[in-house]
Amino acid sequence: MALVPMRAILEAADRYRYGQAAFNMNSFGQIESAIRIHELLGSPAILQGAEASNAFMGGELDFMHGSAEGKRKGAKNIGDIVKKFGADSTIPVALHLDHGKTLESVKACIDGGYTSVMIDGSSLPYEDNVALTREVVKYAHPYGVTVEGELGVLAGVEDHVFSATSTYTNPLQAVDFFKKTGCDALAISYGTCHGPNKGKDAKIRNEIAIAIKECIQHEGITGYLVSHGSSTVPQVYVEQINALGGKLVDAFGIDVAQLVEVAKCGINKINVDTDIRLACTRNVMRLFTKYPELKNSPSIGAVYEAMAANPKNVDPRNYVASVMDAILYGQEKDEDVSRLMQCMRDGVVDACAPLLVQFGSFRKAHLVELVTCEQMAERYQKAGI
Ligand SMILES: [Zn+2]
Numbered sequence: 001m002a003l004v005p006m007r008a009i010l011e012a013a014d015r016y017r018y019g020q021a022a023f024n025m026n027s028f029g030q031i032e033s034a035i036r037i038h039e040l041l042g043s044p045a046i047l048q049g050a051e052a053s054n055a056f057m058g059g060e061l062d063f064m065h066g067s068a069e070g071k072r073k074g075a076k077n078i079g080d081i082v083k084k085f086g087a088d089s090t091i092p093v094a095l096h097l098d099h100g101k102t103l104e105s106v107k108a109c110i111d112g113g114y115t116s117v118m119i120d121g122s123s124l125p126y127e128d129n130v131a132l133t134r135e136v137v138k139y140a141h142p143y144g145v146t147v148e149g150e151l152g153v154l155a156g157v158e159d160h161v162f163s164a165t166s167t168y169t170n171p172l173q174a175v176d177f178f179k180k181t182g183c184d185a186l187a188i189s190y191g192t193c194h195g196p197n198k199g200k201d202a203k204i205r206n207e208i209a210i211a212i213k214e215c216i217q218h219e220g221i222t223g224y225l226v227s228h229g230s231s232t233v234p235q236v237y238v239e240q241i242n243a244l245g246g247k248l249v250d251a252f253g254i255d256v257a258q259l260v261e262v263a264k265c266g267i268n269k270i271n272v273d274t275d276i277r278l279a280c281t282r283n284v285m286r287l288f289t290k291y292p293e294l295k296n297s298p299s300i301g302a303v304y305e306a307m308a309a310n311p312k313n314v315d316p317r318n319y320v321a322s323v324m325d326a327i328l329y330g331q332e333k334d335e336d337v338s339r340l341m342q343c344m345r346d347g348v349v350d351a352c353a354p355l356l357v358q359f360g361s362f363r364k365a366h367l368v369e370l371v372t373c374e375q376m377a378e379r380y381q382k383a384g385i
Pocket of ligand 1: 099194228229271
């Protein structure tokens, strides 16, 4: 069937009290591999593209300063790849915009086939955040597309998300936000942190999630809660990368045991990005260590050079400029490129599979209602949201 709106996947996670991971995607092979591992584990899938991912997948190497045109092209490319592997899948698949900043980005994503969008107005004054989110809901719901907002400020650094301090989400304000905007899901600030340097003892404040969920339920609101900045940064990856020549310092994530608990505290979706970057980068470093002749490969030698020049970097987007046909379109022109891409595909499996099991979404695909965006649009219309 067609891709499902993210709301359908969150509904099942909420009803059956398991955590649903959402993974950020930045290449053709990663998407192919992510859908495959969700299928093998019988898990629903939420794949995400951030604004920078859209620019990158539109072919822009300066993806942190992507153009509107590049983002539009990349959103369509990501949408096409997810449909290629997900449309006839045995599992429900949703494609979600992570940290959308403008209505323009939202429109580009919906045009490109996304079935869910986030609008992040958390850095704006409260009333402006409400107004922007409401505007996006009014645009997206007639397409049956899910909308996630954000309230409260997370510490940390992620694509286009910078904040030095954290301000926890106020539960009463969350109720007001759901009521005024009509959004489906809300990213809350409760102790998690963006990026690979979360500090050694990052502590999730479950009571904040519980309080928000209780408050919205008392008001009769059906709303889903999202945990951002929830990469686990497996220390085994960090050690392996550093043993292979990487220079990662203070790279810590959220303890998996804490994330396993959050699903029981009202959190429905758990965002993970950094773990995949780490696993892919480790695999590529291993490849060049095991087969040093590849460092001089005409097709992927430049990848090695770019990695060696920046041993603190773990983001594959910063070292794959020479193989963009493979990254964007899956065009693997020779055996060396195929081996590199296999590192990316394997990295996704390595990073995602354990979390699908630990968060509890494996063998839950059949619990998700197979609703289309068109059907969801009718429901919104009837409910007046
Ligand atoms: Zn985030």
